[in-house]
Amino acid sequence: MALLRVEDLQIYFPIRGGILNRKIDDVRAVDGVSFEIEQGETYGLVGESGSGKTTTGKAVMGLNNITGGDIYFEDNHLNPGKGKKVDVRKDVQMIFQDPYSSLNPRKRVIDIIAEPIRNYEKLTKKQELRRVQELLEQVGLTPESIYKYPHEFSGGQRQRIGVARAIALKPKLIIADEPVSALDVSVQAQVLNFMQQIQKDLNLTFLFISHDLGVIRHMCDKIGIMYQGRFVEEGLRDEIFTDPQHIYTKRLVAAIPDIDPRRRQEHQQYREQVKEEYQNSFNDYFNEDGLAHSLKSITDTHRVALPERG
Amino acid sequence: MWKFIVRRLIITMPQIVLLSLFVFIMASFMPGDALTGQIGPDVDQDRLQELREQMGLNNPWYIQYRDWILGVFQGDFGTSFRYNMPASEIIQQRMINTIWLSLVSLIFIYALGIPMGLISGRYNDKLIDQVITSYTYLGFATPIFIFGLIALWVGGFQLGWFPTGGSVAPGLEPGSLEYILSKIHHLLLPGLAIALIGLVGTVQYLRSEIIDTKQKDFIITARAKGAPEQRVYNRHIFRNSVLPIAAFFGYEITSLISGTVFIEQIFSYPGMGNLFLESINIRDYTVVTALVLLFGLAAIIGALLSDIILSIVDPRIRIK
Amino acid sequence: MSDTLLLEIKNLKTSFRIGEEYYAAVDNISLDVRHNEVLALVGESGSGKSATAFSIMNLHNRAKIEGQILFNGRDIANLPPSKMNKLRGNEISMIFQDPLTALNPLMECGRQIEEVLILHKSNMSSKQRKAYGIDLLNQVGIPRPERIYDQFPHELSGGMRQRIIIAIAIANKPELLIADEPTTALDVTIQAQILDLIRELKNDLNSGVVLITHDLGVVAEMADRVAVMYAGQIVEIADVETLFIQPLHPYTRSLLSSVPNAEGTDDKLHVIQGIVPSLKHLPREGCRFKDRIPWMDDSVHEEHPELHEVSPGHFVRCTCYQHFHFPEQNEEEQAHGIT
Incomplete structure (x- = not known):
């Protein structure tokens, strides 16, 4: 049983126009996306x-209205308005991109971290304090920092506070939306290591959203590549990075800067070659609207958006 | 942009209907009706009922409302209880005076406020900015009627530079040069009094806009292009900061209304505000009702103007 | 000609005032850039x-700049504004990080390009300016330039906006191009395109490029030489291969091992201990990196760390590099206990 199952998810945003501001068209932000995440896995959305x-991540979090499709968490139907309402917000938490703006600057650390606890559990002041201190220790901050304000911390420490808040209710799934994009490399390393550590300690499942393929490769077991609201390819890490099948994936992978300057020439040539291939074969890989075809399985784990002709 | 303006106009319609309904309901709660003051005390009740029937005063409220609205559209605001003449006639001349006063005040507000805001923002935290900012705090704190009295006392009585009341010197031929000059002369002091208090908002707003814009990235781009400081201000900072001020123009009209009510009274300037207070004092309800409606309309049109101006000057709205 | 120094920075010190005191954000650095060379500042x-880049352009608002910035042999540090304005956008120009905010939202793209021509090519007629502006848009790879010319920045995508900014920067064929995190705000495929564009333009114009970035991948792809900065100082400077293959300074080595690399292993990334000190609290005495490698013995550091030339063109600050090793497990735990 998958922890999270997303089936044919569609999220359309209306385009309004005309004098009466009526809906004239849709933006298909997410257009038929399906994937499953197993317990303990890190799934990358690129x-x-x-x-x-990001829209997909927010939908799982319940922050977006869904136009169509289904989301199941532990086989409970999550769509708002369908079936009985299951409150999974306790089990699904989110870590945000910007550690500078996602923490309320006027609240102390204890209030920030205790906020979800206060919403869901009735604890005495003492119990709450002990809980917050435990959480801080878990994320590697000194328990004395509970009465400090966010600005007294560095970027990496703030992201840890954000994580402490996210794990306060012992969630099962954490959606991390670009959690390290705003951070310096060394701080980024700190947060990534730490996320792997708590994943092991708490048996967490991650939905990791990022545009940084280096980070995705480092963190994720399984990866889904999105283009214009659709999946173009999905597979295990090695399948995506060493054996990309879709031209768009190839192009993304080729665009990652190579850290070895000796291979610069070679890498540039390869990138140029992929770019040419991309331009020449665009019509083979995308339909007449420039959108990806539906996914076909290549192996048990590897699915690619290829046209019908086989 | 046209779509935006048309849409905005459509939104204005229900606002106006609501306003008129509100004014109508308010008027119907006031003591007396259109017959008050028209008839002698010895007219008998039957005759009165007959007259009421004739004038439609016994009709259901929505019929009365419709009749009233139709009248308003034709410029018929009813008859003044006191003067026994059409309210529109009483208001007309006053309205022209008020429009002139507002116009002069607006010119003063922008002619003084924009340079003050610009200097204050450009040289922020320098001495000149501290002086201007102190003035704006003072201006915020001073009620306009106190300031009006001071202005009248100093400019009108102590220095004697300006007339102390009325809108024109008596005995002049309307249309003659002297008449026009006298009109302007009468406008200057009340206009200035309104402006000196009215400009503080503009100054502070412009100042903070400029300080804000100064730190934008595209200002660094402009400097990196090699643009001299003056050009950076003229082409980049000023234009981007004045935009919200331009949008404020319409709201300024709304705030002027409250200004003129007091100032006209103090300077015994025969305008709408002056008339408003007078009419309340003598319980001339038809006139009061008509004025409330007009003031309300002015406010709605002001807001409308603001939005339209913003849509014209800001390409981010214009293109959509 | 390509061997003459285009830019030579000598003992540059840029200080900002906090309260009553000045604190040096750039503390005594020396650098040089040649024609057709990309120097990366990492x-x-x-x-x-x-802060170094802004000092070269003299774009700091209130800063004290000391030392020399020689541009083609002429000292341009603290040049009066009227003279500096002749250089900016003309012989030296700059590409900015965030293409969304670096363009005036109320000006058509074409007019923003024309402005830099009005300022430095006063003999051009408005017709010539427009023709040249459209030509520039072509050069930076913008499709349908005539249309884009009259559009406002918010109508374009991030990549297109960055191309507009580059068009502004190269309009007067600058000798020196300063690119401050030019691709940080862009998607990876757009990043590749923009970097290609900068490289091509550099070759066409024979310009020197100062590339400021925190992205080591971008450095590996673009730079000829690299200067690594820490806490206002240069800690290591070398040609790009040497720096990536044989990095010496502990900071360089730590940075390189903290990047999730393309081979994508499950290994833990290296984490530099402690935090980057703030401007006010920069260690001004001894090795500035000392606090970040507490497991190393104090004796490995120099008292007054200097840049040592370890091989031609390869400089490393302080002597601690000779003994540096990454922490053992127990050392790491110990160090974490302290913080």
Whole structure:
């Protein structure tokens, strides 16, 4: 049983226009996306801006209205308005991109971290204090920092506070939306290591959303590549990075800067070659609207959006 | 942009209907009706009922409302209880005076406020900015009627530079040069009094806009292009900061209304505000009702103007 | 000609006032850039790399700049504004990080390009300016330039906006191009395109490029030489291969091993202990990196760390590099206990 199952998810945003501001068309932010995440796994959602990866994450979190499709968490139907309402917000938490703006600057650390606890559990002041201190220790901050304000911390420490808040209710799934994009490399390393550590300690499942393929490769077991609201390819890490099948995936992978300057020439040539292939074979890989075809399975784990002709 | 303006106009319609309904309901709660003051005390009740029937005063409220609205559209605001003449006639001349006063005040507000805001924002935290900012705090704290009295006392009585009342010197031929000059002369002091208090908002707003814009990235781009400081201000900072001020223009009209009510009274300037207070004092309800409606309309049109101006000057709205 | 120094920075010190005192964000750095060369300035936020770039352009608002900035042999540090304005956008120009905010939202793209022509090519007629502006848009790879010319920045995508900014920067064929995190705000495929564009333009114009970035991948792809900055100082400078293959300074080595690399292993990333000190609290005495490698013995550091030339063109600050090793498990735990 998958922890999270998303089936044919569609999220359309209306385009309004005309004098009466009526809906004239839709933006198909997410257009038929399906994937499953197993317990304890880290699933990476990759795509460029506008690909719908964040919208997908928010939908799982219940922050977006869903136009169509189904989301199941532990086989409970999550769509608002369908079936009985299951409150999974306790089990699904989110870590945000910007540790500078996602923490209320006027609240002390204890209030920030205790906020979800206060919403769901009735604890005495003493119990709450002990709980917050435990959480801080878990994320590697000194328990004395509970009465400090966010600005007294560095970027990496703030992201840890954000994580402490996210794990306060012992969630099962954490949606991390670009959790390290705003951080310096060394701080980024700190947060990534730490996320892997708590994943092991708490048996967490991650939905990791990022545009940074280096980070995705480092963190994720399984990866879905999104383009304009659709999946173009999905597979295990090695399948995506060493054996990309879809031209868009190839192009993304080729665009990652190579850290070895000796291979610069070679890498540039390869990138140029992929770019040419991309331009020449665009019509083979995308339909007449420039959208990806539906996914076909290549192996048990590897699915690619290829046209019908086989 | 046209779509936006048309849409905005459509939204204005229900606002106006609501306003008129509100005014109508308010008027119907006031003591007396259109017959009050028209008839002698010895008219008998039957005759009165007959007259009421004739004038439609016994009709259901919505019929009365419709009749009233139709009248308003034709410029018929009813008859003044006191003067026994159409309210529109009483208001007309006053309205023209008020429009002139507002116009002069607006010119003063922008002619003084924009340079003050610009200097204050450009040289923020320098001495000149501290002086201007202190003035704006003072202006915020000073009620306009106190300031009006001071202005009248200093400019009108102590220095004697300006007339102390009325809108024109008596005995002049309307249309003659002297008449026009006298009109302007009468406008200057009340206009200035309104402006000196009215501009503080503009100054502070412009100042903070400029300080804000100064730190934008595209200002660094402009400097990196090699643009001299003056050009950076003229082409980049000023234009981007004045935009919200331009949008404020319409709201300024609304705030002027409250200004003129007091100032006209103090300067015994025969305008709508002056008339408003007078009419309340003598319980001339038809006139009061008509004025409330007009003031309300002015406010709605002001807001409308603001939005339209913003849509014209800001390409981010214009293109959509 | 390509061997003459285009830019030579000598003992540059840029200080900002906090309260009553000045604190040096750039503390005594020396650099040089040649024609047709890309020098990368690498470091994390607070390292002083952007402050260095802004010092070259003299774009700091209120800063004290000491030392020499020789541009074609002429000292341009603290040049009066009227003279500096002749250089900016003309012989030296800059590409900015965030293409969304670096363009005036109320001006058509074409007019923003024309402005830099009005300022430096006063003999051009408005017709010539427009023709040249459209030509520039073509050069930076913008499709349908005539249309884009009259559009406002918010109508374009991030990549297109960055191309507009580059068009502005190269309009007067600058000898020196300063690119401050030019691709940080862009998607990876767009990043590749923009980097290609900068490289091509550099070759066409024979310009020198100062590339400021925190992205080591971008450095590996673009740079000829690299200067690594930490806490306002250069800690290591070398040609790009040497720096990536044989990095010496502990900071360089730590940075390189904290990047999730393309081979994508499950290994833990290296974490530099402690935090980047803020400007006010920069260690001004001894090795500035000392606090970040507490497991190393104090004796490995120099009292007054200097840049040592370890091989031609390869400089490393302080002697601690000779003994540096990454922490053992127990050392790491110990160090974490302290913080």
